[in-house]
Amino acid sequence: MWKDWIRPFVRPLPQWSTVAVAPPQQVVNATLHWDGQSADVTTDHTVASLVPLVIATSLDAGQHPVLEYRDSATGKLLGVLRLTQTASVAAAETSITLYRVATGEQRCLGWPLRPWNAWLQNRLMLKNRSPQHFAPEPAAVQQLMIAYLCPRPVILVSIDTPGHRNIFPMDLIGPLQRSGLFSLALRSNNVSVPIMREVRQVALSSIPATMKAVVYKLAEYHKHPLQDWNALPFPARPSRQFGIPAAAAALRIQELAIVHSEEVGSHTLFLGRIVSDENLTEGTQLHHTAGFHQAYRRRRGTPFAEM
Template sequence: MWKDWVRPFVRPLPQWSAVGVVPAAPLVTAALRWDGQAVDVTADHTVASLHPLTIASSVDGGARPVLEYRDGASGRLLGRLQLVRDSSLAAGVAPLAFYRVEAGEHRCLAWPLRPWNAWLQNRGMAKHAASNHLNMPPAAAQQLMIAYLCPRPVVLVSVAAEEHRNIFPMDLIGPLERSGLYSLALRSTNVSEPVLRDVRKVALSHVPAAMKGMVYKLAVHHRQPPQDWNGLPLPMRPSREFGIPVVAGALRIQELALVHSQIIGSHTFFLARTISSEDREEAAQLHHTAGFHQAYRRRRHQALPEA
């Protein structure tokens, strides 16, 4: 018992928790606030790049808006990001606003655990810098965790061209509701990035939480595509319109036509129109949230089921 009390003081919380979420009512809401105005952007903001940490939204919140995350049930403030509009960026296909993250804070842990946990996490990241694929400055990594207060679905992205096929996990994805577009932020070094820009279509498999192990294994495909579809460790089937192989046991399949791409720092930001959306089953879907958000919920006996 005493170990449960002592543990947070000697070990950092995990940066991310992989959890199962039934995507019905939002657990956490997001609002953009500026000059006394507030607009709900729960389904209208996305991470466009990690380095520099950039948020995109269809909502123009002026030069210096604040992005606020609140618990969907209690309305309590969980965290906030101070944004600065980057007017040098524009998407062309839609009037999107891009914001650099200038600062951030969360309220999921009480003082002094909050700064202490951040210190422990930052020390861990510095120690494992070589294997840390995020490769972000510690302050930006902390701000990214705040952006994950809204649990983000993890999908498997399938791409198929004559000479190239791939399937890999992504979570820097999501709708920009007011523009009618869907976004994906893919590290520009990903082996399939040039193919995506060329074939301009992908299929997303939204997977059950129970598939976490398999999904993580497929992260190697960010660097090395599989030899053929048949060698994959999970049953596949063709998507409805494009005929791209997707996960047979997926809860939801989306087919996207990529209408725009631009490089923003470390990532290529793709914008897409949804061609088809097949909702097959309502069940716990694999999501990522911040470890401190899961700790907040655990203290209230509302922990999300770990995947």
């Protein structure tokens, strides 16, 4: 229909697409390239901060590596981030390297749709921006979308102490495989950050794709704590060692012992070790990817199941 043809030229693609993917995602792989070397970092890189946009990995890939995202089935280049090393973080006898994103480009859309869609998206971001609201610059959001080419799984993080209990969704998470550490990047103004830095124990529930609506509602607990576990809109079960309430319907419940935390830009980066891992059931997990990635897959006839 002519409307389907004309739509991309008048309306921007959604920035994010909420999709169902069987974990661990293997549809896109990420490779770091530096000084004639390269290494697969599909399970060894994460977003550590949004403002500025910082990527963490357990590799030291020199001062100016390039991070490439490719479709695993076809090898097609989907996007590139050019990085600049800023710091290294020493944690638990290992170290993590932090990289600022300098520039980036997605290749999911062809020319002229690529710059045109970015222009439409950026215009909308600037229009909807409220002065008191936390919002990265449009160029950084475009780069963040590239970092989401590897679909990012959504989990619920729960904390339980006598004076503070909470459970909220996160997707700036993941293993930094070579170091054996698992990372969480949480906005430093999240109400549970000081408690997590103190008690150093959390439970992570991998969320089935079907729980999208209920999980999005829990985003409010980034700002205020949960009053009572009985107020949760779904049944909870205690995690194996710490006994922290987690989602009973989770695909998997892991416990994280936090070994290090520090502020990185707008976020606090928590690094920890997984101390227990219960695989409860198989199924697709809620993931986020970039809207232009879903548009690319739709064009090829292989869209992700959208939630």
